[in-house]
Amino acid sequence: MVKPTNNEIAKLLREVAAAYTVSDEKKYRFQILAYQKAADVVEKLSSEVYELWSEGKLEDISGVGPSIASHLKELFATGKVKHFEEIKKKAPGALFPLLAIPKIGPKTAVKLINSLKIKKSDQAIELVQKAGEEGKIAEIPTFGKKSEKEILQAISEFYAGRQKTSRMVLPYAYEIAQKVLTHLKKCPDVQKIEPLGSLRRMVSTIGDIDIAVASNHPQKVINWFVTYPYAERIIEKGDHTASFLTSGSKQIDLMVQPTSAWGSLLQHFTGSKDHNVKLRTRAITYGLSVSDYGIKITDRKKLKKDWEKFYTKSNFNSSLGLYVFADEKTFYQAQGLKWIEPELREDRGEIEADLVGKLPKIIQNEDIKGDLHTHSLVDVEPSHDLGQSGMSEMIKLAQELHYEYLGFAEHNPSNYNHTPSQVSALIKKRNEKIEQAQKVTKSVQILKLLEIDILADGKLAIDDKSFSLLDAGIVSIHSSFSQDKEQMTQRVLKGLSHPKAKILGHPTGRLLGQRSGFELDWEKIWEFCAKNNKALEINAYPTRLDISDTIVRETIKRGVKVVIDTDSHEVSQMKNMKFGVAVARRGWAEKKDVLNTYSFADLKKWLLS
DNA sequence: GCCGTTTTCGGCCCGACTGTTTTCAGTCG
Incomplete structure (x- = not known):
């Protein structure tokens, strides 16, 4: 029995697609598409394919049909897939490592391998690099000096960490985008500007940063764009359109269109790819061809009568032969749809929901009435890191954010070097600080919370007497991450079973780009939480964003509440709330699903329930 | 190989940019 990760499975599926491509692209055209699609889906999946298989749900994955499912079953059972191996044999082994290099696709790779006579797969990249340095690539037919230089460039960037799959966390991408935006806004020819792509959809990790500009002088904007002071290389x-790499090998893409076509540009560049493909495929059946420029009518007979009002002389561009749309809403309406929130555009049923008027009214930043998980610098001699900001400045920011309430949830006093009564004394001391602060604070209600370790055996790190000093507890896992799924689930359930343990903090313990987090039996967790009024946290800390959007969606489907917290250890981190809200929005959460949209009175009531 | 508001069969998004090929192939999103 083997247990490959989703990334390993996706890589394998891509290898099959690549092998099909080099063996007979025409013949296998649609298999190639199918395998690539399956790889894309698996890569983005929030649950492990392995787990889905063990639950018999492999074919629930859209893009995985009977054939790929049966191959994956074989993979899990035996560690390999006969069919895949046969296909991969049709391609040289050195093909696969080369695919990780930007700008090298299957065909380029094979040409290189054949011309340079590369035999050793594990040295393929080094051998290509060496050949390039010796000027041998430029001599290969269909290659030249420029492509040789480009390949060498791509290899060195690959070694420096730029890979087709490397991603950055959302707030980091947000920062970079703001800087580039500031630069672009200084260009007088920029009329409208928006960061788009996965950034606009607020995906938790971002590959490239996409920026769209409306301008009637595209060339001037492009020329300005590439003068960005931190642009390291223009791609x-x-x-x-134009692209460059900025410091840290992060790619910035720009697309410029005239104002009249701004709507379709926004829509196209926001994506996701799957959402766009679904839209465009559907449009074809109504005689329409949709692109980033606008919509062409290819068969007027198929066009629905009530859509005709969106296709008039006034928005027809005769030189392009298509209808243009200045805003996104009309662009959607012209296809019989209502406007869809960017966070929902993932082809996860949003188009179908829109068609039957069942799109959710997702939560907004303004709905948030407080933050329940913050760490002040009041020293309770905690088990983990202390906050860096004083209570008063955190309260002040809460007021500026128009919060009704704020929860201090420092880590519990370490029970390693404190007796239970010492723990109680430390909590009491912290509570006194809160009471003092509350005396001078009228507009914000302060909650006495605590982030309590769920120890390896499921026991909590404080006793009942200490618990009685609190309004409620946030319980979290901070140790023994390697326990298996069943053990971890029992541990979490035991931790949550204390009546005052109301919130499960950063439920999977994942750290984006560092560790994948532990597995939980979600059905059991949801069932317990629904029955006992417990909430799952969406931790807005940039490297956590835990639980993920897809788990949020399943959570609220079962009537379980989520709570969005910043887990701030420093006052400015309280502003990260929007990233947590984004996770909730992507998980289709409405205001009613999120605990900290409640009024203080309702929240209190819930905490006591 | 996958999938369905027209389909369980017959389709499968649309386009930009680059290099070197003078009309297109490859990669990317």
């Missing part, structure tokens, strides 16, 4: 520069 491409055309009439309407």
Whole structure:
């Protein structure tokens, strides 16, 4: 029995697609698409494919049909797939490592392998690099000096960490985008500007940063764009688009269109790819061809009568032969749809929901009435890191954010070097600080919370007497991450079973880009939480964003509440709330699903329930 | 190989940019 990760499975599926491509692209055209699609889906999946298989749900994955499912079953059972191996044999082994290099696709790779006579797969990248340095790539037919230079460039960037799969956390991407935006806004020809792509959809990790500009002088904007002071290398520069790498090998893409087509540009560049493909495929059946420029009517007979009002002389661009849309809403309406929130555009049923008027009214930043998980610098001699900001400045920021309430939830006093009564004394001392602060604070209600360790055996790190000093507890896992799924689930359930343990903090313990987090039996967790009024946290800390959007969606489907917290250890981190809200929005959460949209009175009531 | 508001069969999004090929192939999103 083997247990490959989703990334390993996705890589394998991509290898099959690549092998099909080099063996006979025409013949296998649609298999290639199918395998690539399956790889994309698996890569983005929030649950492990392995687990889905063990639950018999493999074919629930959209993009995985009977054939790929049966191959994956074989993979899990035996560690390999006969069919995949046969296909991969049709391609040289050195193909697969080379695919990780930007700009090298299957065909380029095979040409390199054949011309350079590369035999050893594990040295393929080094051998290509060496050949390039010796000027041998430029001599290969269809290659030249420029492509040789480009390949060498891509290899060195690959070694420096730029891979087709490396991603950055959302707030980091947000910062970079703001800087580039500031630069672009200084260009007088920029009329409208928006960060788009996964950034606009607020995905937790971002690959490239996409920026769209409306301007009637695209070339001037492009020329301005590439003068960005931290642009390290310009990747491409055309009439309407350009890209460069900025420090840390992060790619910034720009697309420029005239104002009249701004709507379709926004829509196209926001994506996701799957959402766009679904839209466009559907549009074809109504005689429409949809692109980032606008919509062409290819078969007027198929066009629905009540859509005709969106296709008039006034929005027809005769030189392009298509209808243009200045805003996104009309662009959707012209396809019989209502406007869809960017966070929902993942082809996870949003188009179908829109068609039957069942799109959720998702939560907004303004709905948030407080933050329940913050760490002040009041020293309770805690088990983990102390906050860095005083209570008063955190309360002040809470007021500026128009919060009704704020929860201090420092880590519990370490029970390693304190007796239970010493723990109680430390909590009492912290509570006194809160009471003092509350005396001078009228507009914000302060809650006496605590972040309590769920120890390896499921016991909590404080006793009942200490618990009685609190309004409620946030319980979290901070140790023994390697326990298996069943053990971890029992541990969490035991931790949550204390009547005052109301919130499970950062439920999977994942750290984006560092560790994947532990597995839980979600059905059991949801069932317990629904029955006993416990909430799962969406931790807005940039490297956590835990639980994930897809788990949020399943959580609220079962009537379990989520609570969005910043887990701030420093006052400015309280502003990270929007990233947690984004996770909730992507999980289709409405205001009613989120605990900290409640009024203080309702929240209190819930905490006591 | 997958999938369905027209379909369980017959389709499968649309386009930009680059390099070197003078009309297109490859990669990318």
